[in-house]
Amino acid sequence: MSATESIQTADGANPVHPRGTAETQVADFRNEAPLDFSSRSNREAFESALGAVRRRFPIHAPLVIDGRFVETASRETIRSPNDTSLTVGTCASAGAEEVAWAVESAESAFAGWSATPAKERANVLREAARHCRKHRLELAAIEVFESAKPWREADADVCEAIDFLEYYSRRMEELAAGRRLQPEIPGERNELLYFPRGVVAVIGPWNFPLAIPVGMTSAALVAGNTVVWKPAEQSPLIIHRMMELFMESGLPPGVVNYLPGRGETAGRMLAESPGVNMIAFTGSRAVGLGLIKTAARVPQGQGFVKRVSAEMGGKNAIVVDATADLDAAVPDIVDSAFGFSGQKCSACSRLILVDPVGDEILKRLRDAVGSLTIAPAWDPGCQLGPVIDEEAVERVESYRRIGRTEGRVLIETDPGSLAERGRFVGAGVYEVDSPHCRLAQEEIFGPVLAVLRVADFETALDFANSTDYALTGGVFSRTPRHLELARKRFECGNLYLNRSITGAIVGRQPFGGFRLSGVGLKAGGPDYLLQFLEARAISENLTRQGSAPLESPTWD
């Protein structure tokens, strides 16, 4: 069915209001404020939320299809990376049957949902944001256990999820009003209207366990699509809780279907399903490229080409020159490289030092990295928590070995006995000579940093640009000419000057890269929703017997 109604405004008098009569605008958007942990009551509240969540273990997460909770024969167990003897919960695991059912459910919900006025859809998102605010401590606490997000980062992740809900709801209201096209010619009316696409498969990551999946899902939803939501295998519980909050927010059954399962089975089947119109993915490069390949196939009976939005990896560099303020640079580099144990696609993985900055900064960097407190994420003093799973532990260990052979160890830290209980690894910083060595080329997704020295700023930018990725990048310099050069020549989706390179904020730093870092439009930016929509240009001849008003029509 056509979704024309989705652009109808409340008054119903005229279907098209090209200049945004929407009440809320992206311009009014304000980011959700993080918790101020200098307040004792906030700290105590967070601590007690951790206790309350912990008392509910093991949490169980069944599938949610067509508004119903569905159990499966097989179940997955989620253990806390902080301490693998702690079972956070269990979740159902979808097989072929459930995947098909979930897609069907989303397909049949599409007619009603896509016809729901954009304003109402936006209101559901706002209601969900309200629920997230109400439960923000609980949501953050789940992340601390399930994904080992330290307090501040867990809280920031929940804030970002709220931001996506609020931002995209405002943005959709603007887009729903349509756009009147220029130039205006008497006797014709040209408009660009946006329509939902269909069923979107959302396949999310575990590293921003709530924010990124909620961002993709809320964008799909507010645009009028329906969703099959497959969480990462490592973090299905937080998404299940969010699913409940969506249901409490007035989302009709089948509009979002929660479908945890194995990537190589459920994920693949979902991507292949002819009922899925679009895949919104954030995760590894290998899986992303696989999905793009899958999406390119058009099976019998699928009358469209699947669109893929895939945010993949990064091998991000920070360049530091001799005029940098090291007092600011050192903590920001440490934060960018080792925050959440380096498990961010935006994390700093290469540090490029322009002569003669080298020795001084390396001395301070070594001291700073050596001082990071390794602890479980629930410990408020945690600066370097565990990595997500065994595979990550092994990967980090293997890159530490590579670092030792390819380069010189600047510092390696050791988690000691913590490693016996949780998935802890130490931090490692290695000085390498070539920008083409593995440590300087491959995404590690762990607390490992490669350091390169170069003679001049231009070479630093060449090195920075020498990987397959182009996600984030940073420069610490107080030389205006260098900053200008970086703006022009540093190839990355998000360039940060004189600040840390992680922690993009919705609205302020629309996020996403290019090259092998991904395809798609920037999340948290004004264009993001467009990929969840089909644009139709509509031209109407307004003349009758060759005559038409020469003034612009009343709908201006």
Next chain:
Amino acid sequence: MEIETQSTPEDSSHADDGGAKQAGVASTAPAVASESERLETLTRQWGRRLFSAIRRRGRPTPSRIVHRQLLRLLGEDEALRFALLRFVDVYPTLRGDSIVADHLREYLSDVPEVSGAGRFTGRFVRHVLASRMAPDVLVARACRSAIERIGRRLIAGETPEDVAPRLRELEREGFLFSLDLLGEHVSGEEQAGAFARRYRTIIGSLSDLLGPPGGEHGRIPKGPRVNLSIKLSSLTHHFDPLDPEGSSRRVLKHLIPLFEEAIQRDVFINIDMERYAIRNLTLHVVRRVLDDPAVRGYPQIGVVMQAYLRDSETALDEWLHFLDSRDQPLTIRLVKGAYWDSEQIWAAQKGWPIPVHREKADTDRQFERMSATLMKRAPRIRTAIASHNVRSVAHALALRESLGIDMRSCEFQLLHGMAEELGEALVDEGLPVRIYVPCGELLSGMSYLVRRILENTANTSFLRHAAIGDMDERELLRNPDEGRSI
């Protein structure tokens, strides 16, 4: 809560309560006047007296005229002010004349011209100094001499050995001092340990470096000669309000031995105040210090309260309450606060309420109320009035007189190289005046230096208006309760 005037700052009832009734109200005040009116009259008398002393000292010299012209220019030309500040900030990292000159040109290239009183200096800076006409070597030399002059004026020397002669000179002139060690931002525990060792060296050896006390003004009360200001963020890489326990543990590991040494050598230690985010954590650590059996009861300890914080009166009340419960004598330095811009930026970036007063008059008002709260706690609480604002200082002097506070319980503090005439005038009045003396390299002192330059050139700066003389004394002495004040 005792003080609730904060929500209604116009309410001046704070001046009517308690203590002020005892003694010391000047005879010139009309007998019928209310307590607050008498205090106001006395404040103005003190203000005029200080101004005339300052005027006597402040004969216009060529360097003062240049200084004044520069302040005028920077105050009126916001874009130029920030461009020059950014240049000053990067300067210590620049090596070689042409690099210095290029940076100055780059920083100034985008600054639009303004009209107004400072335009000639502005044109000179833009068209002569920062143009390609001027040879690099001359531009660099001009920059070097200007910045190093400001640097030397504000930062007394690089090492304690450098600073010792200056401290002796200050003592001869009748000043007390508090030494502040400038240093890099601490981002690792080795660095923190090195900082602690620097503090320890000062505590252990500064009095030897200074030699026998000489030329001390007889009027100044005896107390520890060596006074050290310490920043807790310099004692750990991770001073984080999220983790008060871990942060305290890391800091106390260094701080308690420093205090043990200080107690042995009769050295005063002041714990400086930094950003609002770590205000409560800082006080928490000081509480832990005061609880330590080795330190408990030691009177030569100071903390700082910042009057620009909206909640500073509540914090002060809580703190005084805590001290009462311990019977702990303490010095409280009252300042307005040095991170005014930064606090607003940090809060805006986080979406948090702005913790500082936006209006200068609100800060000034709160400073006066807090001065009164503190002085009424004499002698257990010793008040250090740390302001360059003649009105705020005059108000404290009036309070001191009307409350009959002795020398031991109230002192005045100024930053090295700033408001020197005011300091001298106060010394001439026989008052204890302590100079906060930063010591360190220019590179690591840059954040201190830039904050001071900002302070000197801001439009709301008392110092700026006093120096360029665009506001008369009456205006400068106006009661902040009456509205605009600077």
